[in-house]
Amino acid sequence: MTPDDVTPYDMTPDDVAPDGMTSHAELGLRADRVTREAGGRLIVDGVTLAPPPGSTVGLLGPNGSGKSTLLRILAGVLAPASGVVTLDGDPLRDVGRRTVARRVAVVDQDATTQVELSVEEVVRLGRIPHRRAWSPSTAQDEEAVREALTRTGLSDRAAQSWHTLSGGERQRVQIARALAQAPQELLLDEPTNHLDIQHQLDLLSLVADLPLTSVIALHDLNLAAMFCDHVLVLREGVAHASGTPSEVITEELIAKVYGVRAVVTTLADEGERFTRPSIRFLRN
Template sequence: MDIDLDRVSVDLAGTRLVHDITLSAAAGRVVGLVGPNGSGKSTLLRCVYRALRPAAGAVRLGGADLHALAPREAARRVAALPQEHSAEFDFTVAEVVGMGRLPHRGAFAGPTAGDEERCAAALRRAGADHLAGRGFLSLSGGEKQRVLIARALVQEPRVLVLDEPTNHLDIAHQLEVLALVREAGPTVLTALHDLNLAAGHCDLLYVIEAGRIVASGPPVEVLQPDLLAEVFGVRATPVRHPLTGAVHLLFDRLDRLDPLDPLDPLDRP
């Protein structure tokens, strides 16, 4: 399912944090939002999973206004993994993942055998099936992240919104989770801090600075040294991955006088 943001602006506490953003993610594509801390990525994503309502503009799913949908219908179409989550009660992992099936059941209906099969399969795909009987609050940050990915997938959304989904994950699980969400098939809109992960796993990137889009396009076209110096304040050298051909970035500080010299002037004896 296509998702389109049409001239979306967002205000919080009387301050405009997102300004007139228009972007599109075609069905089945992985679209990344990148930008420095505080640029507005998370605020924008919160509009897409209905935690915030735009001050102006609209979020459309397949042409329908997302914020005009009934909550249950919206939850059948969009699942989210926010950057921050809380759990006051120590549900088991199996119970947490099972919550992803709630939009597909009646108000007072219990889980079906099919629901339980889907939850078990999602936990296996996320590499977390061995945690099913554990209390969620007892898990490490990386284990919690994999369980929440499983919960989002078992919701069977048409659009998956991920805010820093690789937080707390080791490198193997970072790669596995990003491959998993692509293989699952929904349209994916994700914010990522790691530009190399964004380059290797996104079809399209939008660069956001101070609440505005400053560049967009395929990663190889967007992640150019001049733009990265201006937006992120780093010197970047793009190279090609020898196996995948994806662009990979080597970083250094902008204030280093000689990029080939490993020592700062102050470090020299």
């Protein structure tokens, strides 16, 4: 399969709602044939990504394949050179920044804060798009902060200084901040990087179970297979393959995209309710 053979990544059924007005395909956040150039070359090259609302999508690909750039384009942080990102059918550039900030939460790789803040104060930053300028936080704001801390297991760390946290704890605080934002779309760039295995599983379970659309750049193919409904594999900025983890994560793909030998078997999960690929890497 060459990149040219890959149909644009669109998992949305193109059925039309009963009112005949809204196509399902227009709901949510989607990128259509977006490109981005840097250093005189295309680092994202005609990528289409249309996650069905509520799904968990894994963004896979080697270092430098364009995952972070695509997430920034989706978040509206970087403008595409061509192509368009839409939110419920409206081009992102026409949607106000505040509206985007209320809808879309981003957890960057290695997010940091310069000022001295407590865990709770960092999480409260997630409420800014929902607050009027200069107005104090409301009971609803505080409830959202409390719930985000609970969901991420950070309630008893609320008063601790951000600067005294471990890398993994900081990562969880960033997730909590994103949850406090009450987004409908959540974009995460390698959120499991600093986490031990238990916290990797906890975090991805939490994200996959949230009733919102998540796009997660991930390195770990087994985690992608466990938690993602769909995966998109980038290779040198191009969408190389897309589909369910079982369709996409194969020995051939791993050899071609990552240059690594692997044995892929099928595992049954949850009493055979569904199967997923399980990947074991071999020494080259």
